Amino acid sequence: MFDYIDSFPLQYKNIEESAQLLPQPLEGVMDLINETVKSFFQQHNYGNSSMKGFMMYCRPSVEKYIFSHLYERLYEMYKCKNKERDNEFRKAKTVAQSLTSMELFRTLKVPKEFMLGTEEEKVDPYGNCVEILNRSEKSISPGEKVKDIMRMYTETKIAVINYRGEKAELQNVNDQVRVLAYILAKADLKFPNTEFNLLKDYVCMQETSNTAEEFAITNLQVLLLTIPREV
Numbered sequence: 001m002f003d004y005i006d007s008f009p010l011q012y013k014n015i016e017e018s019a020q021l022l023p024q025p026l027e028g029v030m031d032l033i034n035e036t037v038k039s040f041f042q043q044h045n046y047g048n049s050s051m052k053g054f055m056m057y058c059r060p061s062v063e064k065y066i067f068s069h070l071y072e073r074l075y076e077m078y079k080c081k082n083k084e085r086d087n088e089f090r091k092a093k094t095v096a097q098s099l100t101s102m103e104l105f106r107t108l109k110v111p112k113e114f115m116l117g118t119e120e121e122k123v124d125p126y127g128n129c130v131e132i133l134n135r136s137e138k139s140i141s142p143g144e145k146v147k148d149i150m151r152m153y154t155e156t157k158i159a160v161i162n163y164r165g166e167k168a169e170l171q172n173v174n175d176q177v178r179v180l181a182y183i184l185a186k187a188d189l190k191f192p193n194t195e196f197n198l199l200k201d202y203v204c205m206q207e208t209s210n211t212a213e214e215f216a217i218t219n220l221q222v223l224l225l226t227i228p229r230e231v
Contacts, residue, residue, distance in 0.1 A: 004032050005069045012073060019080035023201040029070055030205045036062050063143050071140040075194065082193040085224075089192055092227040096185040099228070104185055107228050110178045114170060116163045125163045126183055129155045133187040137195055142202040145195070146213055153216055156180065181223045196221045 012018035012025055037059050067074075079086070096104060101124060105115040116125035124130065129152050136148040156179050160170045170176050189195065196217050203213045 001032060001036050001066070004028075005066065008070050009073055012077065015073075015076050015080050019077045022077055022081055023205070025077060026074060026198070026201050027205060029066060029074065030202070033059070033063055033066055034207060036066070060143060064141050067140055067142065071142075075140075075198065078194045078198045079191055082191070082197055085193040086191045089224055089227065090190070092229050093185070093189075095228050101186075104182055104228075108178050108181045108185070108226065110182055111175050113164065113168060114160060114175060114179050116159060124186065125159050126156065126179070126186070129159060129183045130186045130188075133183065133189060137189055137191070142199055145199055146203060146217070149199070149216055149220070150213060152183070153180075156183065177219065177223060180220065181226045184220065184223055185227050192224055193221070196224070 008025075008029075012021075018025060040058050040062070099107060100119060101117060102115065102119055117123070132148050132152040132155060136145045136152075139145050139148070153176075156176065157170045160168050160179075170179060184192070200214070200217045200221065203210060203217060
């Protein structure tokens with residue numbers, strides 16, 4: 001493991017060339033994580049019931065350790081690959097920031113029952129969802145980022161119930177994606193295409209597939225294109 005961590009920056013020294021190899025560099029990191037976790041399981045006799053509580057934390061710990069050393073370089077590769085799309089998003093973001101919350105709701109065609117708050121209110125009812133995305137981009141753990149995204153989906157529904165009452169539900173997919181587009185437009189994301197493409201590859205490389213996570217991230221990738229480009 002340590003040899004791979006030491007050699008990774010040398011193997012992928014040129015960021016632009018390495019970006020063309022994606023997702024291969026991430027595949028190598030995920031293979032290292034899988035091998036390290038299996039090695040721990042074998043060494044600590046996973047069949048021993050007394051070790052099961054300990055081993056359930058093994059993969060997250062291994063991932064955090066390895067990504068703490070390699071994530072920055074991986075992220076630079078994905079930034080390079082997604083540079084043009086992230087630049088386009090930032091231009092669209094400037095347009096979105098010129099709109100009030102209500103103007104943005106209307107531009108994105110969010111149904112009236114999910115237009116939460118008023119121009120006079122200083123706190124955005126969807127603010128917690130926005131903050132979750134903001135914090136996620138600063139993390140260096142793909143696993144934690146994915147958990148944050150799934151929590152953000154849940155928080156959108158909670159925000160509606162808290163504001164409209166228990167009878168109000170954000171269940172329709174078409175309604176939900178419009179609210180998510182609003183949250184993306186309000187979030188202070190600098191490299192969203194970089195983020196979501198890295199996470200999409202990460203989720204697809206898991207030994208056990210999770211279609212819900214894959215759908216959630218793919219959904220956000222598509223919604224980046226709905227942010228208004230002009231007023």
